[in-house]
Amino acid sequence: MAYKISDACVSCGACAANCPVEAITEGDGQYVIDPEKCISCGACAENCPVGAPAEE
Ligand code: SF4
Ligand code: SF4
Numbered sequence: 001m002a003y004k005i006s007d008a009c010v011s012c013g014a015c016a017a018n019c020p021v022e023a024i025t026e027g028d029g030q031y032v033i034d035p036e037k038c039i040s041c042g043a044c045a046e047n048c049p050v051g052a053p054a055e056e
Pocket of ligand 2: 005009010050052
């Protein structure tokens with residue numbers, strides 16, 4: 001189970017800076033998580049100011 005970033009993302013970059021496996025990259029209008037890399041550690045959700053990342 002990987003985490004996924006919702007439309008609430010405001011592209012601040014805090015999640016990408018805190019992801020231990022560099023699974024998060026800046027996409028078109030919001031950041032996106034590569035489900036193949038995500039280890040579901042939850043760091044992105046903890047560091048997001050708008051609660052956009054959630055476990056699928
Ligand atoms: Fe990266 Fe962890 Fe978020 Fe997955 S849950 S994208 S590994 S910070
Ligand atoms: Fe988007 Fe939240 Fe990541 Fe910022 S921390 S880029 S708002 S998902």
